[in-house]
Amino acid sequence: MYWNKKIECADRSDMRRLQLTRLREEVAYEYDRVPVYRKKMDEAGVKPEDIQTLEDIQKLPFMTKEDFAENYPTGLFAADQKDIVRIHASSGTTGKPKVAGYTRRDLADWGEAVARGMTMAGQDENSVIHVSYGYGLFTGGLGAHIGGETIGATVIPMSSGNTKKQLTFLTDLKSTMLCCTPSYALTIAEAAQKAGLGPDDIALQAGLFGAEPWTQAMREDIESMLGIEAHDIYGLTEVTGPGVAISCGKGEGMHISEDLFYPEIIDPKTLEVLPDGERGELVLTTLHKQGMPVIRYRTRDICYLTHEKCACGRTTVRMSRIFGRTDDMLIIKGVNVFPSQIETVIGTIDELTLNYKILVGRVRDRDTFELQVELAEGLEIEDIAFVEALREKVSHALREMLGIGCKIRFLSAGTLPRNGGKAVRVEDTRNFND
Amino acid sequence: MTIKQLTIFVENTTGRLGALTRILAENGIDLRAAVIAETNDFGILRCIVRDPEKARAILNQNGFTASVQDVLAVVIPDRAGAFDAVLQPLAAAGVAVKYIYSTVTSDDGEAVIVLKADQQKMAEEILKAEGIALAGEDKLF
Numbered sequence: 001m002y003w004n005k006k007i008e009c010a011d012r013s014d015m016r017r018l019q020l021t022r023l024r025e026e027v028a029y030e031y032d033r034v035p036v037y038r039k040k041m042d043e044a045g046v047k048p049e050d051i052q053t054l055e056d057i058q059k060l061p062f063m064t065k066e067d068f069a070e071n072y073p074t075g076l077f078a079a080d081q082k083d084i085v086r087i088h089a090s091s092g093t094t095g096k097p098k099v100a101g102y103t104r105r106d107l108a109d110w111g112e113a114v115a116r117g118m119t120m121a122g123q124d125e126n127s128v129i130h131v132s133y134g135y136g137l138f139t140g141g142l143g144a145h146i147g148g149e150t151i152g153a154t155v156i157p158m159s160s161g162n163t164k165k166q167l168t169f170l171t172d173l174k175s176t177m178l179c180c181t182p183s184y185a186l187t188i189a190e191a192a193q194k195a196g197l198g199p200d201d202i203a204l205q206a207g208l209f210g211a212e213p214w215t216q217a218m219r220e221d222i223e224s225m226l227g228i229e230a231h232d233i234y235g236l237t238e239v240t241g242p243g244v245a246i247s248c249g250k251g252e253g254m255h256i257s258e259d260l261f262y263p264e265i266i267d268p269k270t271l272e273v274l275p276d277g278e279r280g281e282l283v284l285t286t287l288h289k290q291g292m293p294v295i296r297y298r299t300r301d302i303c304y305l306t307h308e309k310c311a312c313g314r315t316t317v318r319m320s321r322i323f324g325r326t327d328d329m330l331i332i333k334g335v336n337v338f339p340s341q342i343e344t345v346i347g348t349i350d351e352l353t354l355n356y357k358i359l360v361g362r363v364r365d366r367d368t369f370e371l372q373v374e375l376a377e378g379l380e381i382e383d384i385a386f387v388e389a390l391r392e393k394v395s396h397a398l399r400e401m402l403g404i405g406c407k408i409r410f411l412s413a414g415t416l417p418r419n420g421g422k423a424v425r426v427e428d429t430r431n432f433n434d
Numbered sequence: 435m436t437i438k439q440l441t442i443f444v445e446n447t448t449g450r451l452g453a454l455t456r457i458l459a460e461n462g463i464d465l466r467a468a469v470i471a472e473t474n475d476f477g478i479l480r481c482i483v484r485d486p487e488k489a490r491a492i493l494n495q496n497g498f499t500a501s502v503q504d505v506l507a508v509v510i511p512d513r514a515g516a517f518d519a520v521l522q523p524l525a526a527a528g529v530a531v532k533y534i535y536s537t538v539t540s541d542d543g544e545a546v547i548v549l550k551a552d553q554q555k556m557a558e559e560i561l562k563a564e565g566i567a568l569a570g571e572d573k574l575f
Contacts, residue, residue, distance in 0.1 A: 380501040381443045384471055409475050411445055414497035
């Protein structure tokens with residue numbers, strides 16, 4: 001079953017022709033409307049009319065997360081504000097969020113991309129889509145939502161939390177698809193099991209899971225406990241949100257909606273474009289975006305591409321799962337966390353030093369997150385209440401910055417091991433390879 | 435009259451307390467009294483030592499968060515009801531006790547209780563008025 005067979009199963013030459021037409025329009029539009037990127041192109045000595053073939057994209061300068069920080073909040077918007085109908089945002093490195101703006105057409109395209117994936121997962125207008133991604137600035141909730149509405153399904157905007165209520169709606173409204181992070185799917189599956197509900201009591205057929213890395217074992221657990229087929233969904237706020245790519249379940253990897261998003265894989269050091277099958281950094285160019293197009297945006301996600309026709313009949317390029325990151329970003333409990341954000345927070349608290357360590361682990365398929373931080377020298381600690389009040393203060397400030405909770409452990413000054421003068425900052429013991 | 439107490443933050447990890455006592459031993463610092471208030475991941479060691487400022491400096495140099503405070507050393511006879519006689523007048527005056535611990539009993543049948551109140555000055559006056567003796571550092575060493 002295809003949502004848009006003409007695109008999803010297009011001849012490669014037709015797809016490339018469409019991509020080139022759209023790329024030329026997008027670059028001309030970006031050059032015209034976004035002074036920051038025009039300046040980059042001028043500095044690189046490239047004009048929109050220099051884009052004559054798809055390979056000419058390699059002449060264009062990259063965009064990075066730093067471009068978002070420097071042009072916060074709307075410096076990368078190309079459309080006039082009167083045409084922007086929606087804002088989303090994700091966390092940035094310096095504490096400033098990366099803000100994205102969408103026009104009506106952008107939202108329709110987003111819905112189209114997610115609709116293709118939901119159709120891959122067997123959903124249609126008779127389906128009931130249960131969305132347990134968070135609603136709000138995070139693109140997860142409203143991204144899945146718009147896909148469900150596009151296929152004409154009945155969408156339940158549950159948002160995350162209150163697992164008992166989730167289970168009630170899931171069973172009583174006979175939801176056929178669950179959309180959430182894999183770890184939350186597991187929480188729901190375990191709650192169902194505890195309530196004595198097996199696959200036969202639940203109408204679910206499929207799950208659309210993303211926003212965090214997960215293991216094969218976890219996938220198998222969720223699939224068997226809920227009696228569903230799990231599909232992966234990939235995306236990022238800077239490019240649009242979830243739906244850039246979705247897995248069909250027949251062949252390996254995720255199908256990229258490449259009429260909307262043009263992928264390249266580069267060597268993050270030499271910046272050379274790499275061929276199919278070679279791992280490198282994923283670079284994405286929007287081909288049909290108005291609100292905030294991005295050109296050669298460096299995602300920092302490591303994966304590889306394949307252009308082979310898939311067993312499902314689709315011809316669109318597929319991306320592998322994400323093997324890691326090129327920067328220091330951590331995804332903890334589905335939330336993007338940069339060590340620099342934590343540094344910003346502890347820098348504002350006089351009782352702490354800037355010597356800290358972030359410990360990320362995995363217990364029963366859920367992330368654990370602990371911050372160890374050294375206390376300031378000469379700090380007067382007389383009682384436990386003082387330490388607990390300080391812990392509360394740090395915990396609150398971190399939650400404000402990151403949006404998730406964190407266990408805090410205080411250490412005496414000078415106790416964290418230094419590596420060449422600098423404390424080793426992150427210890428991530430999670431293993432997603434088996 | 436008050437005495438000085440040394441307070442040390444101790445992470446609740448295996449060997450950490452041993453590292454602390456090793457430093458005290460190597461520097462000839464004698465603990466006259468010691469008590470730990472503990473939570474899941476850290477403890478606070480309160481102790482009475484002969485030269486608390488020197489001990490603090492040594493501990494700070496060795497990676498321990500240590501500080502020094504004033505506390506009361508209350509001398510009471512070693513018999514039933516003596517402790518109660520200390521606490522009742524404080525409670526009646528609305529003075530809250532933050533923590534208490536006992537030191538080694540002195541040779542002449544008296545006990546010395548280390549006491550920290552939320553209003554130290556007032557506690558001192560009340561106890562004096564009740565005829566309860568407060569010890570200086572000389573009595574403890």
